[in-house]
Amino acid sequence: MPSQQNLTRQRLINAALELFASQGVTQTTTKQIAELAQVNEITLFRHFGNKHGLLLAVIEETAVFNNLGRALVGQADQTSDIYQVLKDYATACLIALEKVPEVVRSVVGESGQYPAENREALGRGFTQANRYVAQYFEAAITRGQLHPNLRAEKLASLLNGMLLGYAVIEFTSEFHELWQDREDFLENLVTLFLHGAVSQVSESTSDSPNQLKPESVTAETAPEDVADLPAHLVHLLLQRAKKQGLQEYALVYLLFAAGLSPAEMVRLNRAHYINDPQGNYLQVTQGLVRQVPVNQWILGKRYGTSKRNPLTQWLKSRKDNEKALFINQTEVRMSETELLQRWLSIAEGLLTPQGELPTIEQAQQTWCVEMLTRGMTLEQLQLLTGWDLLRLKPYAHRAKELAALKQAQSLDRP
Numbered sequence: 001m002p003s004q005q006n007l008t009r010q011r012l013i014n015a016a017l018e019l020f021a022s023q024g025v026t027q028t029t030t031k032q033i034a035e036l037a038q039v040n041e042i043t044l045f046r047h048f049g050n051k052h053g054l055l056l057a058v059i060e061e062t063a064v065f066n067n068l069g070r071a072l073v074g075q076a077d078q079t080s081d082i083y084q085v086l087k088d089y090a091t092a093c094l095i096a097l098e099k100v101p102e103v104v105r106s107v108v109g110e111s112g113q114y115p116a117e118n119r120e121a122l123g124r125g126f127t128q129a130n131r132y133v134a135q136y137f138e139a140a141i142t143r144g145q146l147h148p149n150l151r152a153e154k155l156a157s158l159l160n161g162m163l164l165g166y167a168v169i170e171f172t173s174e175f176h177e178l179w180q181d182r183e184d185f186l187e188n189l190v191t192l193f194l195h196g197a198v199s200q201v202s203e204s205t206s207d208s209p210n211q212l213k214p215e216s217v218t219a220e221t222a223p224e225d226v227a228d229l230p231a232h233l234v235h236l237l238l239q240r241a242k243k244q245g246l247q248e249y250a251l252v253y254l255l256f257a258a259g260l261s262p263a264e265m266v267r268l269n270r271a272h273y274i275n276d277p278q279g280n281y282l283q284v285t286q287g288l289v290r291q292v293p294v295n296q297w298i299l300g301k302r303y304g305t306s307k308r309n310p311l312t313q314w315l316k317s318r319k320d321n322e323k324a325l326f327i328n329q330t331e332v333r334m335s336e337t338e339l340l341q342r343w344l345s346i347a348e349g350l351l352t353p354q355g356e357l358p359t360i361e362q363a364q365q366t367w368c369v370e371m372l373t374r375g376m377t378l379e380q381l382q383l384l385t386g387w388d389l390l391r392l393k394p395y396a397h398r399a400k401e402l403a404a405l406k407q408a409q410s411l412d413r414p
Contacts, residue, residue, distance in 0.1 A: 009057075012043075013058055014037070015034075016054050016057075018036065019036065025051070094182060094186070097167040134156040170182075226365050229358055229362050230352075230353060237347060238253065238303070247327075248342055250310045251265070251339065251343075253298075255363035256363050258282055262336045266333065266334050268284075269325055284386075288386030368381060373399045381395070
């Protein structure tokens with residue numbers, strides 16, 4: 001049974017929420033709150049210190065984002081439609097905020113008056129609430145086998161920031177012309193996130209519950225230009241990497257032999273490497289969980305065998321106990337920044353046909369184009385990359401360009 005003290009505290013919180021919501025924090029006095037809760041004002045001070053302390057308790061216990069996130073985690077487990085996941089959360093959040101417009105106005109207007117410890121506690125409350133929302137998105141991303149361009153927590157924090165911004169504008173200026181209504185704002189917000197934060201993967205080109213809404217898919221999700229690297233430059237990069245060390249050689253080898261992104265590379269563990277009599281594979285856990293081959297042939301040149309290649313040589317040389325496949329100088333998992341620094345060191349002074357320094361992203365593009373030129377279909381490449389067909393279309397076009405060049409060269413022979 002709840003104690004009398006807890007019951008009194010809850011009555012004060014309920015009374016404060018009612019008054020804050022109806023007349024705002026500024027216009028509400030501690031005396032009014034105490035009277036509505038049927039306690040004396042000293043009891044309020046004993047529990048919360050002052051009105052700002054009580055406001056903090058109201059925010060923590062009503063916890064709009066917190067409660068929504070926890071309640072929707074289960075819902076995310078039931079759907080893989082990321083469009084609906086984003087739309088449901090954003091809608092529920094705005095409905096909850098619209099129930100307490102005066103609280104939103106007052107929190108924004110009075111935040112500068114809060115004691116430092118209250119502002120710090122308020123920040124912790126928002127951070128914790130954001131974690132629940134991140135869990136909601138993580139569940140939907142995993143179930144829908146999506147390729148996120150942002151971590152779930154970053155996705156949640158950006159979305160929550162936009163929703164709060166909407167609430168502040170709506171509750172403080174009804175004469176703006178930024179959007180027609182709430183539905184207009186939500187449609188544009190979800191479309192923005194689908195284009196910039198998440199890439200959808202579908203099992204086929206037919207209609208599927210996993211596909212994006214038709215109005216959300218445009219050419220903007222595909223790269224404008226595919227800049228694969230020529231064979232001589234790729235082999236030169238591999239030669240340079242070999243001179244710098246076993247790990248550098250293995251890193252550059254995998255970039256061109258397995259077609260992984262930097263984010264996928266640094267999350268690999270030793271256990272993700274599968275040495276099979278028929279060939280080598282990697283278990284990718286970043287984004288869409290899948291297996292990818294580790295090729296020995298790269299643009300016409302063979303780099304070892306399934307038993308002995310740059311990756312197996314690196315693994316055999318390891319004396320540490322770190323589970324990560326690639327490590328830094330302190331023998332802990334290498335970060336994306338550290339991976340990029342190693343690439344820049346290897347590529348220093350080299351130029352692409354466009355006269356630019358080769359980027360680490362071009363390694364993945366080169367692999368994709370090579371797979372298509374060697375006979376792989378778009379559907380097969382879709383399974384290996386986890387990308388949608390729209391994103392792969394420019395690679396198909398580039399592969400056709402290379403095939404046309406090769407055919408033209410053959411016609412020039414006597």
